[in-house]
Amino acid sequence: xxxxxxxxxxxxxxxxxxxxxxxxxxxxxxxxxxxxxxxxxxxxxxxxxxxxxxxxxxxxxxxxxxxxxxxxxxxxxxxxxxxxxxxxxxxxxxxxxxxxxxxxxxxxxxxxxxxxxxxxxxxxxxxxxxxxxxxxxxxxxxxxxxxxxxxxxxxxxxxxxxxxxxxxxxxxxxxxxxxxxxxxxxxxxxxxxxxxxxxxxxxxxxxxxxxxxxxxxxxxxxxxxxxxxxxxxxxxxxxxxxxxxxxxxxxxxxxxxxxxxxxxxxxxxxxxxxxxxxxxxxxxxxxxxxxxxxxxxxxxxxxxxxxxxxxxxxxxxxxxxxxxxxxxxxxxxxxxxxxxxxxxxxxxxxxxxxxxxxxxxxxxxxxxxxxxxxxxxxx
Numbered sequence: 001x002x003x004x005x006x007x008x009x010x011x012x013x014x015x016x017x018x019x020x021x022x023x024x025x026x027x028x029x030x031x032x033x034x035x036x037x038x039x040x041x042x043x044x045x046x047x048x049x050x051x052x053x054x055x056x057x058x059x060x061x062x063x064x065x066x067x068x069x070x071x072x073x074x075x076x077x078x079x080x081x082x083x084x085x086x087x088x089x090x091x092x093x094x095x096x097x098x099x100x101x102x103x104x105x106x107x108x109x110x111x112x113x114x115x116x117x118x119x120x121x122x123x124x125x126x127x128x129x130x131x132x133x134x135x136x137x138x139x140x141x142x143x144x145x146x147x148x149x150x151x152x153x154x155x156x157x158x159x160x161x162x163x164x165x166x167x168x169x170x171x172x173x174x175x176x177x178x179x180x181x182x183x184x185x186x187x188x189x190x191x192x193x194x195x196x197x198x199x200x201x202x203x204x205x206x207x208x209x210x211x212x213x214x215x216x217x218x219x220x221x222x223x224x225x226x227x228x229x230x231x232x233x234x235x236x237x238x239x240x241x242x243x244x245x246x247x248x249x250x251x252x253x254x255x256x257x258x259x260x261x262x263x264x265x266x267x268x269x270x271x272x273x274x275x276x277x278x279x280x281x282x283x284x285x286x287x288x289x290x291x292x293x294x295x296x297x298x299x300x301x302x303x304x305x306x307x308x309x310x311x312x313x314x315x316x317x318x319x320x321x322x323x324x325x326x327x328x329x330x331x332x333x334x335x336x337x338x339x340x341x342x343x344x345x346x347x348x349x350x351x352x353x354x355x356x357x358x359x360x361x362x363x364x365x366x367x368x369x370x371x372x373x374x375x376x377x378x379x
Contacts, residue, residue: 004280005031007061009077010068013162014091016044018065018269025273031060034077058084063279065112065272067091069166071098071315071337075366082107087279091115091272093175093182094315097297098337100289101185102369110285114271117182119263120234121287122274124187127236127261131244135214135258136237137183138207139224144173144198146321147302165316173198174315174322174336176224178297181324184222185293192221194298194330195323201225204260211237211258222295231264292376297322298333299354307347311359314339320354327377334359338367 006028008015015033022030030049034057035042039050051057054077057064064081066074066088074095081088087108090096096111103109113122116139127134148171156171157164169175177196184191192213201207207225214221214237237258240248245256253259278284299320305311314320314336322336334342334354338361346358361367 001027003027003029004276005029005060005062006276007031007034007057007064009034009057009064009066009074011035011037011042011044011050012067012069013166014067014069014269018067018272019045021269021273028276031062032057036073054080058086061086063276064088065090065276066095067269067272069094071095071335072340072364072366075099075102075364075369078103078109079365082109087283089272089275089279091118091268093117093178094337096289097178097181097185097293097295098335099366099369099373100182101291101293101373104288104291108279108283108285109288110275110279111182111186111287112272112275113286114266114268114275116176116179116234116266117186118271118275118287119266120183120236121186123234123236123261123263127238132236132238132240132259132261134187134236134238135220136210136235137180137187137189137220137222138210138235138237139176139180139183140227140230140233140235141173141176141198141224142226142228142230142232144171144176144226146172148172150318163316165313167316168318169316169322172302172321174297177322177324178315178337180222180224181293181295181297182287182289184295184324185290186287187220187222188290189220189222190217191295191324191326192217192223194325196223198224198226201227202229204254207235207260208237208258233262233264233266235263236261293373294327295324296327296330296333297336298325298330299336299339301348301350301352301354304350305344305348305354307344309344311339311342311344314342323353325353327374331374331378332356334361335370338370
């Protein structure tokens with residue numbers, strides 16, 4: 001049987017773990033690994049498998065896994081892969097909430113199970129099949145600090161074995177905001193407020209209090225909880241038919257009317273294989289950012305940013321953090337995923353949102369794609 005040739009875009013923490021496990025898959029094989037590093041630095045795989053050329057990745061693959069974590073880079077990778085009629089499986093919520101909507105009708109593009117958005121999409125599918133009606137899609141976070149110090153982030157980066165940029169975006173809340181924006185867009189939910197609620201939760205009843213906001217909004221909400229005592233997983237708060245109440249009580253789900261469906265883990269790269277197999281077998285998409293997203297990620301200044309400064313990158317920086325916002329109410333906001341080599345043209349005070357009047361964004365396919373998404377919003 002011919003093995004599926006899997007190409008990988010990215011050589012970070014997730015990509016390395018995925019590539020090592022890919023070697024044990026009987027029906028799949030690694031074709032090429034696209035990196036922006038020097039080829040000799042990728043010691044976790046054979047050097048002949050590593051390339052700096054996107055065309056080489058595309059030409060040698062049957063499917064592409066994009067997990068670079070870079071929205072601008074991923075936009076180019078996804079564009080070329082879909083143009084070559086290759087299915088693309090991502091673990092890159094940063095890409096989806098920035099430009100992913102531009103590609104929703106261009107081919108088979110899906111976020112993978114493993115990170116919180118994909119796991120919530122899979123749990124949502126299961127919940128609906130069981131007759132539940134989700135009202136809250138939740139992410140469980142143990143700690144948050146909107147403005148961590150460089151010293152602390154260097155320490156945790158080394159301790160965790162992940163990049164400084166990643167650990168900073170996890171700590172300052174940017175990552176969870178991105179993830180829950182993707183969930184809202186992809187699963188037809190909204191947000192209760194800019195920046196999300198992020199309530200502290202000591203027990204299940206605290207979590208169930210989120211249902212009030214969903215009922216007030218008249219639709220499901222996407223949010224997160226700060227709950228150090230809970231596992232690093234995800235949850236759905238849902239309703240069910242009244243005639244199922246006695247059964248759900250017997251199944252130890254509580255008295256209702258809201259029931260907590262909790263997954264106590266998300267295993268990132270280990271779970272990507274589930275999505276790949278589903279894509280190949282049934283051509284099904286798990287999750288994308290939708291054609292017409294309602295939620296974006298605005299860049300909020302962590303410090304006073306002065307005219308003339310160059311922002312090397314926004315996500316995971318000490319210059320900006322990301323907050324989920326309603327796009328129509330913040331139509332001029334700069335998505336944090338586009339802040340790369342960006343020039344500040346007007347001072348931005350600490351706590352202010354960066355907008356396109358104050359920031360000059362270099363031309364790229366990602367910028368073009370984002371503008372097209374916004375154009376669709378205002379038409």
